[in-house]
Amino acid sequence: MTVIEAIDLSKSFGGPSTPPVLDGISLAIEAGEVFGYLGPNGAGKTTTMRVLLGLLRPTKGAVRVFGEEPGQRDEVRARLGVLFENSGLDDRMTAHQSLDYHARLYGVRDRRGRIDELLDFVGLADRRGAKIGTFSTGMKRKLGLARAIVHDPEILFLDEPSAGLDPEAQRMVRELLQELAATRNITVFLNSHHLDEVQRLCSRIAILHRGRIRACDSVENLRRGAGADRIEVRLSGAAQAARAAEVLMALHRLPHVGVDGEWVTTAIDGMATPEIVATLVRAGLDIEEVTRPVKSLEDVYFEMVREEGAA
């Protein structure tokens, strides 16, 4: 079941002359997915999330959450949980007061039990009576997460949940999210510019750059897809590899042939892989291994972000 949908969504903040912040975004997120929305600062991640939450209206196109236009009915908002970068907590309240306040607003029934359970979950049970103003950023983020799920939402929106945290706190927040995704059937929309976090948490990601989605797929497919136009061939020695490169270049059909030790790499847009292999075998070369290079998500990400930036 599709729970979040964007159809050709555009958003501008200025008049018609200012370029749109979001430009033709289309997305469909299924129930139970942990969806990563990846992009550099200023790409439009927070803006997208605000539109999905009904805080901003689309300038063009439409969004649907649970099949409805968001921001219209309280009942739809009651099924969503949100954690913005600032955690949305009041420094003047204690941890317990803050959770109790939100639980009341969402009409949570057994508030006491629920709050104890959540404070336990995020490891802040011993700080329940402490003022939030005395908390570190990491503690605030964890408490913010507890606050965001106090009503057991069906969709959880997270805006850069690890931003501004030290590595230790980042890991703790990530582990909490992993546990949450594993133990509850919750859909997660995760904004991030943190590649490692997205890679570890998300089943599917979209890469956003300058208000446009540049790619949207599973991490595996993205990494494979990015290398689909190349192969790497390992020969039985560096001399053989050099010879293989000469053979391939002599064909004048493969534009990007390179040698690295006993490896030869080539683009394959001019020829099919079996044909290349056959050519090398006919030239009397000993092939040990043929692979498709798989790039890291980082490589894929920077390629998309750079490509667009240069354009």
Next chain:
Amino acid sequence: MRAFDQVLTIAHKELREIVTNRGLLFSGVFFAGWFSLMTGMGVTGEDISRGAELDNSLFYMGALIGLFVGYIYSGQTYLREKQTGIVETLLCSPVSLRSIWIGKALGVALPSWLLSLLSAALIVLVVNYRSTETIMPGATVLLHMLLVVPAFIVAAVALMGFSQLMLGMRENMVVNMLTIMVLFGALAATRVVVEEAQLVTWTAVTGLLSASLGLLLLTSLLGRFLSRERIVRTIS
């Protein structure tokens, strides 16, 4: 019913924050105390005219002190929460914009009104301390403090809250300056107004009550213009 619970929850939260925050409580009490002392000391006419002068002071200062304290507290409630991003999270909850707005207004108006009652009591004490006879406020002015002043404060706080939620930071600074100037102007005019005339008549009280109710009506009409987009876009 649900909306009513939510309004009460928000009002309760704001009220608790004001009451348990030493700085906030102190600034309110200090302000209310100072002006009621000044006002009480200012009532210096002949004993016969002191009753009328006391009534005038209460009529005027009761509303004004409540308004001023409400002004201080509303900035701490609406504007602070908007700037720190608390409001944005609240806007994603199943609470209507109107409930958020009214809940906060009630949470701010109640302590402001209590402080204005406290000021009134203090003014009466000071005046009596400096007088040979016992001077008590009239029934009209009591009705004014108990009925008109709270309605007036709620409406005024809701209006201030509306502008703080809906306007950008720069516009809010301008509105704040103007509000302060008007309030201080009104405070400065106290003596003149209080000594000038017989303020507290049934007509005056009914007039202010109608004005407050009109203000409340205007406020509730304004509620239609509240918009999540507008609030979110004026956060920074």
